[in-house]
Amino acid sequence: MRRHSSRRAAAAGVSLVMLAVSASAVAQPGPGGFGGPPQQQQSAQESAQVDLTGYWVALVTEDWLWRMVTAPRGDATSVPLNPAGRRVAGEWDPERDAASGEECRPFGAAGLMRMPLRLHISWQDENTLKIETDAGEQTRLLHFRGDGPPAEKSWQGYTTAEWTRPVGGFDLRALFGGRPPAAGDGPPKGSLKAVTTNLRPGYLRKNGLPYSENAELTEYFSRVSAFGNDYLTVLSIVHDPTYLNGDFVTSSHFKREPDDSNWNPSPCRTAPPLPREGE
């Protein structure tokens, strides 16, 4: 239906106001594009609104005292933990985690992007974007199409993804053959929305601030460029009625690296908190 309305608008040369009204429809061409012959449905890679692939390094310019180093047990500064969350945070025991094979709790999806680490983003297949980390050696799969989550919960859960376009936006690329954007294409035109569920309980921060298996993570990935650098930004919203009073909203940023020369895989591990005065 969307394809039909956009084609009709173009053919009739209707008023620009009408074009604006139908812009959201225009922004989402159907399988055949605009007026072209019927084609197979575009893959996620082909219809990409922004190129996220490459190596990225986290720049920890915010929350340094809670991200770069491990804060003391119970320090939940800025995080809207509810009483149950605070109780669990107060019981954090990294040695117990290690003994039970749960060292990767801070590297679960809801906390992963806040860790000091590097990302490698690539296409696993044309409808699955893969995010790997060096620290923690985690792999997230962002599914643009799929069969839904498996029965078993995991650190990275199950992520569904979709491209988002400007409100009232228009994807001109769809008019010119549908080539996916690539580095060097100029400004990004859209972003990626990802929703992750099916999570194994993990930590929002290294010091054991918990999220539960009921948590749902919503993320928006986008790219910006300034002063000769290329950045990836990730807005994250953690919804977890078990341990949070309200949604936990953070954003993280990464700088593009030219290659994998700084890629330094290391297993999940949590450094002990820095000794503070009186300890």
Added chain:
Amino acid sequence: MKRLDLVCALALSPLSLAFAQVDFTGAWDHPGLFGHEDFNDRGAGPEIGDYMGLPLNEAGIRKAESYSGSWLSVPEHQCTPHPAAYQLWGPNTLIVNTEYDRVSRVAKAIRLDGTFGIDRIVWLDGRPHPPPEALYTFEGFSTGRWEGDSLVVETTHMKPGWLRRNGTPTSERAKMIEYFTRFDDYLLVTTIVDDPVYFAEPFIRTTEYQLTPRPAPVLGDPFTRNDGPIFYKCFPAEETTADKYHVPHYLPGENTLLDEFSQEYGVPRWAMSAGATTMYPEFAARIETGQSRGVQAPPAVVPPPEPIPEGIRSMHVKGKVWAIFGAGGNVTVQIGDEGVLVVDTGSSELAPGVRDEIRKLAGDRPIRYVINTHFHADHTGGNVSLATEPLQQAAVIAHENVGLRLVETGADASNLIMDTFYGESKTIYFNGEAIEVIHVPAAHTDGDSLVFFRGSDVVSAGGVISTRSFPSFAADQGGSVNGLIAALNRILDITVAETRAQGGTIVVPGHGRLYDETDVAEYRDMLTIIRDRIQHAIDNGDSLADVRRSRPALDYAGVFGAGDGPWTTDAFIEAVYRNLAGDR
């Protein structure tokens, strides 16, 4: 064919840009009011010493470590709003409005009002950024353009500010690019600041907002939390019994708060001053294992000076006063029905161009008065040309030491009859306003004057201020560092900020861009702090070589320093040292 039709329709449409625009209007709050990151930074305020995660170089670290929280008790700084590079990160409600051209109905500007102290306007109408001599503000000058679903805002002309409320600095050389991107009912603002003076690389920060429905505004009710602007004036108060000219700061190595922070949070001192390296993941291992070797803030650099337009050009300052740039020293011009008054005349070879520029501004009105702020040739060289009118020579007013120095140097200007004065000041009334010529002794030279246009609310500062170099003085011409500081304080006695520590009285310096009260205070602070550091070293018996090694101007050299030319950073340090040590 249909595809082509649509492309053409969009390309030809003035509304096509609108397709790319996202609606940001409305009221936005940080999640949880203060946001879910860095509560300490955004709430009560960060600790002195929390400099990690910032791309500071050694100049930035030095500036931060010398910062004292008492800086905010200085009268000129009390009303300082959050600067542009910090304001959205800080605690605030952001209210976004769009202003439309009344005829074309095209969005002309986006207004960012907030509880951060000063509103911002992002111009969308393609206007250029102001020339380099224009006044700087805390919010800077912003222009916007659309890139896909983001509004990209570029900001220049920002006064010195901070990244955190603990003295981590940004300089007036900083430039900022922001991306405003809306994701459903969230607004993400990505702020990237590049500051060649204090940063080793650009700084990036991402700030989240949530759309917050507001009740309909109640017109005329200033207490309703609505979408209207908030009326708020701030005036300095006598907060302490300290000398009003006191500049609080810590001398190098004397900031005990740094050790306190280190002990309280367990962060080693070497990590606190490591600057840009602390942003990267590798630092986690270093700090855990205590690998401090080779970890230090990147070296400071003195960036090349900001390019300035060539040729003689003018700018309206305020009231009846204009400034002419590019003439050697700056020329200040007051224009009215009675004629023209000129403060300083630039270099002799550029005088014809200055005369032409004055004619452009004043037409055939004659130059009635020339006032010289001091005797240097780049300020008096045009005297003969400008003061010699066909029908009547302009009166040349200056402190008597200017006349004496001109004769001493055999300058052409010494051939003019001068109306000199030897007291504290001379007053005249011209073009409907009182004008005070105020002598400031032993400053840049022994004959300096400030010229205060009372009605226009403008001060011409002459040699006392050069915004492109360290303050200069010649001891053999009667100048001194303490006299310069006293002269700057004298200017601050005159100036009054309009609101939030900016605007109000405007100061035309002898060289460089326009200043307001806060700029003069920053300049005074800089000179006082460097003076204090060198005096402290002298008191400790340090030699000039010792002082040079300690680099007492390190944190200001990126703005005011020079490696070559007539007034290098080294020459400045030596002059201050010798002046304070009594060695001329």
